[in-house]
Amino acid sequence: CLYLRTEWALSSGQGGSSVHTNAGRGPSPASSPPFSFSVSRARRVNPCSGRRSGSCCPSVRMSWPALYAQLVGANRHSTSLGKIWLSVLFVFRVMVLMVAAETVWGDEQSDFVCNTLQPGCENVCYDQFFPVSHIRLWCLQLVFVAAPTLLVSMYVAYRNHGDKKKLLENSSRTGFLSSRSPEEELEALKRRRLPITGPLWWTYFISVVAKLLIEVGFMYALHVVYDGFRMPRLVQCDQWPCPNLVDCFISRPTEKTIFTVFMATASSICMVLNGAELAYLVTKAITRSLCRKKDGTLTSREKTWRGTNERSPGSLRCCN
Amino acid sequence: MPLTPPAEPDPEPKMNWASFYAVISGVNRHSTGIGRIWLSVLFIFRILVLVVAAESVWGDEKSGFTCNTQQPGCNSVCYDHFFPISHIRLWALQLILVSTPALLVAMHVAHRRHVDKRIYKLSGRTNPKDLEQIKSQKMKITGALWWTYVISLLFRVIFEVTFMYLFYMIYPGYKMIRLVKCDSYPCPNTVDCFVSRPTEKTVFTVFMLAVSGVCILLNIAEVVFLVGKVCSKHLHDAGDTSMGAWIQQKLRLL
Numbered sequence: 182c183l184y185l186r187t188e189w190a191l192s193s194g195q196g197g198s199s200v201h202t203n204a205g206r207g208p209s210p211a212s213s214p215p216f217s218f219s220v221s222r223a224r225r226v227n228p229c230s231g232r233r234s235g236s237c238c239p240s241v242r243m244s245w246p247a248l249y250a251q252l253v254g255a256n257r258h259s260t261s262l263g264k265i266w267l268s269v270l271f272v273f274r275v276m277v278l279m280v281a282a283e284t285v286w287g288d289e290q291s292d293f294v295c296n297t298l299q300p301g302c303e304n305v306c307y308d309q310f311f312p313v314s315h316i317r318l319w320c321l322q323l324v325f326v327a328a329p330t331l332l333v334s335m336y337v338a339y340r341n342h343g344d345k346k347k348l349l350e351n352s353s354r355t356g357f358l359s360s361r362s363p364e365e366e367l368e369a370l371k372r373r374r375l376p377i378t379g380p381l382w383w384t385y386f387i388s389v390v391a392k393l394l395i396e397v398g399f400m401y402a403l404h405v406v407y408d409g410f411r412m413p414r415l416v417q418c419d420q421w422p423c424p425n426l427v428d429c430f431i432s433r434p435t436e437k438t439i440f441t442v443f444m445a446t447a448s449s450i451c452m453v454l455n456g457a458e459l460a461y462l463v464t465k466a467i468t469r470s471l472c473r474k475k476d477g478t479l480t481s482r483e484k485t486w487r488g489t490n491e492r493s494p495g496s497l498r499c500c501n
Numbered sequence: 502m503p504l505t506p507p508a509e510p511d512p513e514p515k516m517n518w519a520s521f522y523a524v525i526s527g528v529n530r531h532s533t534g535i536g537r538i539w540l541s542v543l544f545i546f547r548i549l550v551l552v553v554a555a556e557s558v559w560g561d562e563k564s565g566f567t568c569n570t571q572q573p574g575c576n577s578v579c580y581d582h583f584f585p586i587s588h589i590r591l592w593a594l595q596l597i598l599v600s601t602p603a604l605l606v607a608m609h610v611a612h613r614r615h616v617d618k619r620i621y622k623l624s625g626r627t628n629p630k631d632l633e634q635i636k637s638q639k640m641k642i643t644g645a646l647w648w649t650y651v652i653s654l655l656f657r658v659i660f661e662v663t664f665m666y667l668f669y670m671i672y673p674g675y676k677m678i679r680l681v682k683c684d685s686y687p688c689p690n691t692v693d694c695f696v697s698r699p700t701e702k703t704v705f706t707v708f709m710l711a712v713s714g715v716c717i718l719l720n721i722a723e724v725v726f727l728v729g730k731v732c733s734k735h736l737h738d739a740g741d742t743s744m745g746a747w748i749q750q751k752l753r754l755l
Contacts, residue, residue, distance in 0.1 A: 246520045261612075268604055272524075276597055279517045281590045288563060296573045296687065414578055415686075428687060430574035432563065435585040443594075 245275050252327055255334035258375055258385075262458040266451060270326070273447040278319055282440050285433055286316045292432035299422055306418035306429045312406060315437070319444060322399040326451075329388035329395075336384045337375060377462070378469070386462055393455040396448055403445075410445055412437040518548050521600070528603040531610050531640050535723040539716060543600070546712045551592055555705050558698055559589045565697025572687055579683035579694045585671060588702070592709060595664040599716075602653035602660075609649040610640050642727065651727055658720045661713055668710070675710060677702040 249271055256267055293307045348366055377385055404410070412434040419426045431437075522544060529540055566580045642650055668675065677699040684691040696702075 245517065249520065265608070268608075272521075272597060272601060272604070276517060276521060277594070280597070281593045285587075285590065292563065292577060294573045294577055414581060415574070428574060430577040430687075432577050433581060433584075435581050436587060436590065439586055440590075 245271075245279060248324075248327060249275075251334070252330050255330045255337070258333060258337055258377070258381070259330075260377065260458060260461060262454055262461060263389075266454040266458070267330075269447065269450055269454065270323070273450075274319075274444065275323060277440075277443065277447070278316070278323070282319070282444070283316055285436050285440055286314060288432055289314060293429060294432075295418065295423070295427050295429040297423060297427045299424055302418075302420075302423040302427060303429070305420045306416070306423065306427070309418060309420055310416050310429075310431075315403070315407075315441060318399065318403055318406075322395070322448075325395045325399070326392050329391040332388050332391075333381075333385055336381060340375065340381070341371065377465075382462065382466060386459070389455050389458050389462070393452060393459070396452050396455070400445065400448055403441075407441075410438065410441045412441065518552055521597075522548070525600050525603055528607045528610075531606060531642070531646075533642065533723060533726060535719055535726060539719040539723070540603075542712065542716055542719065543596070547592075547709065547716075548596060550705075550708070550712075551589070551596070555592070555709070556589055558701050558705055559587060561697055562587060566694060567697075568683065568688070568692050568694040570688060570692045572689055575683070575685075575688040575692060576694075578685045579681070579688065579692070582683060582685050583681050583694070583696075588668075588672075588706060591664065591668065591671075595660070595713075598660045598664075599657050602656040605653050605656075606646070606650055609646055613640060613646065647727065647731065651724060654720050654724050654727075658717055658724075661717050661720075665710065665713060668706075672706070675703070675706050677706065 252267060256264055259267070289311070290307055293303060293311075295303045295306055297303075345367060352366070375381055412431060414431060414434045416429050416431065417426050418429050526540065529537055532540065562584070563580055566576060566584075568576050568579055640646060677696060679696060679699045681694050681696065682691050683694050
């Protein structure tokens with residue numbers, strides 16, 4: 182088999198990781214959760230069934246439910262547009278990729294047929310026209326696009342950690358001040374939804390900008406590598422060792438074009454949602470700073486109370 | 502790193518539909534009775550049948566598609582000409598799109614809960630038990646939620662009908678033929694190409710079509726039910742007016 186089957190698991194349940202390459206073995210020490218990465222040699226998967234050649238089936242398989250579990254946790258601190266974006270991402274992109282697109286591209290190399298018996302010609306021509314498969318590009322795109330959200334959840338975890346330490350210090354120094362026990366306070370701290378202000382606003386803003394840039398980058402890369410979103414039926418190839426200009430036929434080009442257009446549309450919808458979210462964040466920040474100027478007479482205690490207890494600062498509520 | 506032998510042919514698609522089911526069935530709590538029946542029909546007769554049976558029937562659709570020629574490339578080109586998009590992919594897309602309007606309802610319910618929580622907090626009730634109760638109570642389908650629900654039902658019907666029409670356009674008569682004749686380049690002349698398992702595919706196509714029709718009927722029945730409920734509520738409330746009393750009298754005579 183020419184390819185490795187890679188399993189990525191983004192869950193802390195997975196144990197250590199080791200990396201085996203095609204050339205040789207090179208185990209690496211276990212990585213810390215929540216990321217672990219293991220590579221196994223190729224094995225048969227469903228897209229191979231019924232294939233004439235009976236060769237190994239290369240594919241990259243993601244543990245998408247594990248990624249979903251990670252992102253849903255970060256979802257609590259998102260805006261409504263962010264939550265819609267996550268739903269669109271999982272329903273229209275990840276689901277469609279896993280359920281439909283992977284089977285369409287499953288036989289892309291084995292059914293890439295050139296009008297020649299020359300050994301090596303098909304391999305070389307396939308490699309020339311498909312430097313990176315669509316499926317791999319989309320998997321990478323989805324992983325990179327989901328990554329900035331983890332930045333936000335890391336910041337929230339860091340903030341919760343700091344607040345937890347302060348809470349424990351206060352309760353040990355001064356005893357019970359509130360009616361709730363420390364355990365209840367800690368639980369409330371874990372469950373609370375932080376308002377998107379201050380450093381969290383900047384982290385969130387940067388994560389949305391990063392998502393938008395990554396989406397644009399990948400769409401551009403797909404367009405450049407495949408010269409548009411259309412898959413031709415026939416390509417002509419004259420790489421060595423092909424004897425002369427040979428015709429090579431791509432398998433299922435129409436179905437591939439349909440799915441490429443579908444995924445490009447879903448990607449555009451996500452970009453529009455990200456743009457709208459940026460506009461919303463900026464507008465909210467501007468109105469909040471205008472309100473703050475008007476409420477300049479608040480005492481510092483009222484300001485602190487408002488900063489930690491506001492659920493979702495309304496745009497003009499503080500100005501009433 | 503342990504090398505685990507493959508447990509079954511491909512557990513991944515089943516797992517993905519299972520996680521999809523988990524997402525969609527959350528909406529079930531706020532549906533009407535007919536809505537719950539629709540969801541069961543969707544999962545048992547469509548998704549389960551698709552995953553368990555239909556995918557293995559269409560598994561070898563390309564490798565089993567044989568043309569009466571040795572010309573390289575002729576098979577691929579003729580397959581692409583007669584099967585622009587496979588039934589399986591169309592059904593998967595149909596099921597995903599048809600289930601999506603339910604997420605609209607889920608978002609509306611979440612928004613309403615959020616608003617209710619804020620109202621509770623503003624009125625001074627911050628008892629965690631009250632807030633938990635808001636999360637678990639069943640929303641009544643009234644007001645703006647009624648409109649969201651009805652619009653989601655109409656979208657479902659539109660998507661179902663659109664896909665049935667697409668099927669008809671791409672595969673006329675919903676029948677899978679045994680033999681197709683093809684003369685696209687590079688086939689040397691008109692060649693006979695044979696489709697694999699045509700009868701089995703026809704049986705499954707007709708089955709999925711019938712279940713799709715049942716789902717459309719269930720959605721229409723749900724719309725009629727909701728509209729009827731609202732009308733009867735209005736009539737009841739307007740019972741003390743002269744117009745309402747007149748209408749009620751006429752209805753009793755029918």
